[in-house]
Amino acid sequence: xxxxxxxxxxxxxxxxxxxxxELKSREDIPKEVTRILLDVARDELPAGDRxxxxxxxxxxxxxxxxVASLVFSNEWLDVLR
Numbered sequence: 001x002x003x004x005x006x007x008x009x010x011x012x013x014x015x016x017x018x019x020x021x022e023l024k025s026r027e028d029i030p031k032e033v034t035r036i037l038l039d040v041a042r043d044e045l046p047a048g049d050r051x052x053x054x055x056x057x058x059x060x061x062x063x064x065x066x067v068a069s070l071v072f073s074n075e076w077l078d079v080l081r
Contacts, residue, residue, distance in 0.1 A: 004029060004065070005058040006036055010044060011051060020060075029057055029066060037070045049074045 001024060005017040021032060033055050040053050054069035 002026070003060050004032075005062070006032065007056045007058065008036065008040065009052075009054040009056065010040055011048075017058075026065070030068070033057065033066070033068045037068065041070055041072070045072050046074060049076075 001022045003020040003022050005020045007017050008015040023029065023032065036055050037053055044053070045051065051072045052069055053072075054067060056067045057065050059065050
């Protein structure tokens with residue numbers, strides 16, 4: 001098992017993961033990232049017309065291994081008429 005750290009970047013700014021999560025393998029990272037992004041999206045969307053939520057994953061040495069993001073964009077069509 002390896003420990004990975006999931007740093008969140010959202011409307012409130014960056015939040016560094018100080019505890020980490022143990023995963024069986026690197027292949028489990030996308031599932032965990034997806035869970036985090038969806039949980040944050042449920043809590044924060046729609047907070048405005050545009051929002052990006054991102055998670056940067058670091059390994060046990062603090063080195064970044066991947067970054068994933070979720071982008072929300074809303075356009076009001078009735079104001080374009």
